[in-house]
Amino acid sequence: MHIPFCLPLIDQDVITEVNDCLTNTGWLTTGPKVRELEAEISKLTGTPVLCVNSWTSGAMLVLRWLGVGPGDEVVIPAYTYSATALCALNIGAKVVMVDVGPDFNMDAEKLRSAITPHTKAIIPVDIGGWPCDYDTLLQVLDLPEVRRIFRPNNARQEQLGRPLLLADAAHSIGATYKGRPSGTLADVTVFSLHSVKNVTTGEGGAICLTLPYPFDNAEVYQFLKAFALNGQTKSAFEKNQPGAWRYDIIDQGLKVNMPDVCAAIGLAQMRKYTSELLPGRRHIFEQYNAAFAQHSRAILPPYQDETRTSSCHLYMLRIAGASEAERDAIIQRIAEQGVGVNVHYIPMPMLTLFKRLGYCIEDYPQTYRLYANEITLPVYNGLTEDQVSRVEYVCRNSITDPPSKE
Numbered sequence: 516m517h518i519p520f521c522l523p524l525i526d527q528d529v530i531t532e533v534n535d536c537l538t539n540t541g542w543l544t545t546g547p548k549v550r551e552l553e554a555e556i557s558k559l560t561g562t563p564v565l566c567v568n569s570w571t572s573g574a575m576l577v578l579r580w581l582g583v584g585p586g587d588e589v590v591i592p593a594y595t596y597s598a599t600a601l602c603a604l605n606i607g608a609k610v611v612m613v614d615v616g617p618d619f620n621m622d623a624e625k626l627r628s629a630i631t632p633h634t635k636a637i638i639p640v641d642i643g644g645w646p647c648d649y650d651t652l653l654q655v656l657d658l659p660e661v662r663r664i665f666r667p668n669n670a671r672q673e674q675l676g677r678p679l680l681l682a683d684a685a686h687s688i689g690a691t692y693k694g695r696p697s698g699t700l701a702d703v704t705v706f707s708l709h710s711v712k713n714v715t716t717g718e719g720g721a722i723c724l725t726l727p728y729p730f731d732n733a734e735v736y737q738f739l740k741a742f743a744l745n746g747q748t749k750s751a752f753e754k755n756q757p758g759a760w761r762y763d764i765i766d767q768g769l770k771v772n773m774p775d776v777c778a779a780i781g782l783a784q785m786r787k788y789t790s791e792l793l794p795g796r797r798h799i800f801e802q803y804n805a806a807f808a809q810h811s812r813a814i815l816p817p818y819q820d821e822t823r824t825s826s827c828h829l830y831m832l833r834i835a836g837a838s839e840a841e842r843d844a845i846i847q848r849i850a851e852q853g854v855g856v857n858v859h860y861i862p863m864p865m866l867t868l869f870k871r872l873g874y875c876i877e878d879y880p881q882t883y884r885l886y887a888n889e890i891t892l893p894v895y896n897g898l899t900e901d902q903v904s905r906v907e908y909v910c911r912n913s914i915t916d917p918p919s920k921e
């Protein structure tokens with residue numbers, strides 16, 4: 516039995532919805548399906564939601580809206596997918612990486628010491644679907660000394676009065692923190708709807724707006740909707756109504772809108788996400804937890820505690836005492852038995868681009884420790900009970916060596 520690491524959900528509901536787009540609405544780019552998907556995500560978050568064509572472009576759009584650019588700094592964790600850094604680098608800002616805590620997420624103490632008068636935003640990441648401790652991160656941004664050194668250079672930054680808390684919730688749609696859903700925990704949150712994520716539009720992202728007073732989130736939504744479309748006040752769909760041809764370009768925007776044919780895929784998934792798809796993922800997590808709880812070398816990923824529930828995006832198993840080399844050998848044995856596993860993530864300071872930019876993994880010891888013995892197991896809707904049992908069996912058999920002496 517061959518079991519891939521990941522497969523997108525393309526079931527009859529998805530096919531019906533895409534078919535409706537192709538044959539009934541006959542509209543391919545941004546139009547009614549995108550607005551329906553935004554409304555569906557908004558049922559979960561209660562916020563204005565703007566869909567765009569990726570997490571990365573959504574984060575760039577938000578940073579540009581805030582006027583972040585050359586001379587500014589954005590603080591991110593060293594343990595994440597590189598897009599978290601690239602959204603800032605690609606608008607000319609400098610990326611300041613901090614080490615993470617034992618739960619894979621941004622460490623508030625490290626954040627505190629990374630903030631300078633140039634800091635304009637921080638982007639914590641809900642790794643694997645496990646929400647960051649947002650209240651503590653926000654407390655850091657609200658410290659009188661942080662507000663005092665903040666140097667606004669436009670009206671929006673002045674209105675905020677401190678660095679922006681921009682959540683990288685690429686993994687965490689459906690997760691909760693203190694009873695509140697992901698999408699409402701920061702100033703702005705961006706979900707990814709990429710093919711490997713919990714809900715997908717092929718490629719896509721969704722921006723949730725919960726900016727503090729005196730921002731008007733409905734107004735910011737209207738602005739960003741145009742800003743994501745070259746700054747154009749009307750989409751082609753809106754201009755297509757009789758007599759509605761006139762438009763304006765209100766600002767120098769990006770071209771990052773989501774096509775309707777993509778939104779249809781996510782719409783079908785989103786309608787049953789909390790009722791079916793998320794519980795399905797949760798069930799797989801629980802099966803793995805039960806299987807590995809008694810294993811002497813298994814360190815289980817964070818999943819739920821008194822304040823948080825995971826969206827069960829990645830099952831990030833860790834092997835106690837394993838070196839990077841032993842972990843790699845275990846993955847090789849698992850792969851030889853036809854099971855796809857993965858590593859999340861190769862820390863950015865170990866990748867060529869970031870080494871060239873001067874980042875050094877020795878500065879992020881906790882990040883390295885978490886990465887070195889990590890193996891991500893498959894979790895997706897459509898993975899059967901038998902397949903989950905097979906994954907457990909193959910993994911348990913592949914983790915045979917005693918822990919190496921440190």
Ligand SMILES: *Cc1c(COP(=O)(O)O)cnc(C)c1O
Nearest residue numbers: 569570571596598685707709719
């Ligand atoms: C997938 C991912 C992104 C990027 O998402 P795209 O939609 O592909 O741009 C960003 N951050 C994290 C942590 C991710 O896993």
